Amino acid sequence: MKSAEITSTKSKTTTVIGYLVVAMLPIYLAFGLAVAEPHSEQGESVRLLFVHVPSVLVTYSAFLVVLFSSAMYLRKKTPYWDLLAGASAEVGVVFCAVLLFSGAVWGRPTWGTYWEWDPRMTSTAVMFISYLGYLAVRRMDLNPTVRSRRAAVLGILSFVNVIVVHYSIDWWRSLHQGRTFDQGNVQIEGWYLFSFSLGLAVFTLSGLWLLIHRFRTLYLERQLDLVDLDSAIAERKSEAKTKVSP
């Protein structure tokens, strides 16, 4: 992506992704809500897994991107990595909210409660809040360079929470479903597998779409700051010329 070209948050890639999502969405809904049969044990609520599990994967990937870009920012010190980390954390937080919400809704008919003190649910909530903290640091009233560096360190540290979430069911015995592809009581096959894969594609593409738009927005904001700075410098210099020294 050449820096000079960016003038809007829209790009060819996002247009293509956007149309793809729009095209896939009705098929996803049709298969997820109608074609896939209710599960023998979980009934209709099994459909929530088509939302829940893809949102897990997008959340994980987004936070992985935060980790990677933060490390790259500390190495290369180029602002683009910092912007990518910020954009990705926002996307991750949004999908993490979807994940928590769909989990709670699914828990109600399955476990009989919206919230169960299950290690994975609890650690996911903690992870969600820790990334909200990361976003709060990105809004700190500090010099941008200092703020970006601190955010990068935090972006790396926060990933510990993702690891805790992932291994929580191995570390604690819990009533949460096992990792979907390994074990658990819902076998992913047939129309389930198809709806599930569609969900995965729709969620990943919309995550990517959001990521690119957010990155470009942050990039433009940065450009705007630089333009503002140029005019502020000019103004400051003229202030020097008009002022008579004491």
Next chain:
Amino acid sequence: MARKVSKGSEGLFDAAVCFSSVVATLNGFPALSGVSLEVAPKEIVFLRGGNGAGKSTMLRLCAGLIPVHSGSARVAGVDVSDRSNRRLLRSKVELLGHELGLYEDLSVIENLEFWADINRVERSSVRLALEKVALPERTYGLAVSELSAGQKRRCSLAKIIIKRPQIWLLDEPYAGLDTGGVAIVDSLITDARHAGATCIFTSHDQKRGQSIADRTVELSGGEIVPTSTLPAPPQKGVINAE
């Protein structure tokens, strides 16, 4: 002594401070809008300018405490914006700013001995420094919070004497001092030059500033006012042209 062989120096001679179109921002505001300045080793420079002209920012930038937005800044032969050289830079400069850098709850002597320790300086230098800034002996054991404003200033000055940096950056060193204190600052600056150090200081006392400095530089609107309107260029400063 102030002239250190600097690695990868671009200039023809090693200036103590070499700024070239330096822009620095504070929360988006260009506090320095393009400063170009060279200070020769052993030179005493009086930096003047109105409130908000960028004097403090410039001194803080010399100590690597503010990021360089654009332009290049070398202090004591070290590139200020290069973080890997930060410790080398910090060992060569010391800043006396508006903030005292003292722990209010520790005594004068505890503060300065801690400072000597963390700068790898003999603790014996603490007493000498305290004598130089003429703090009465009865105050040595007092907590800094019990000192008067002027005494705190003197205590803060003692820190820079203990460290013996190559480049002295003094932001309003006369502020809050009585006549005795002002004379002490003057003698410290000249002593430092004799020991081979370079000094940049700011003050709102024009006469005093100009009487002790080799050169007066005026900052306005975050840049240096052209020299034509200012007193004569450096004479006492040693410039090594190679």
Next chain:
Amino acid sequence: MLSDAWRIAVKDLTIELRTRLLLAQVAPFSLIVLILFGFAVSPDLLVESEAARSLITQVAPGLFWVTILFVCLFTINRSFSIEARNGAMTSLKLSAVDASAIYLGKVLAAVFQLFVLQVFLGTVAFALYRLPLADFGMLFVTAIAASVALAAIGVLYGAVSFGSQTPETLNALLLLPAVSPVMLAATRSSEIATFGENSVAWGWALLLIGMAAFYISVGVLMFESLLEDS
């Protein structure tokens, strides 16, 4: 580097001895939290109800560690507020010490303070909640390891929010999620040490030691990036 760290720790502890902020304010505060927790869990504590007693005994380790989290938050805030005053942190940065020495020194001072407060609060908790004690050794190791882990994480996150307009609230938001695994492991470990149920025995204490070692190494490596202004 270690001698610098030691000097910084001694400096922090000397300031604490002079001002007695933790002893005179945080210790009584944590005491009232402990009392109120007990009161909230079983308001009929006065009537010698067996059910209420067993309930409060069961949740006691958790209540204790949540209280310690508050203490940790205050300790870390204090550790950085003394450096924020008078620009002392700038002074430290201009000195010849390594960032990692500053980190270790501040961690050392915080470990000491946290441990002292844990001993104090722990003693009170045992008396207040009428707890048994099955394994003193494990409890001791748990307290030490938890102090190190909390201090290591606390100083690291304290530096992230240093210099912000509202360092106390930001620090609370960042620190509590980060220390939650420590709290969990410490609670489980002290439950085992107190009641003597032997499911994984030393596993939780070892996990605490592992977390302490991990965060100390991360702090030593990364503190410089957090500290520098430019």
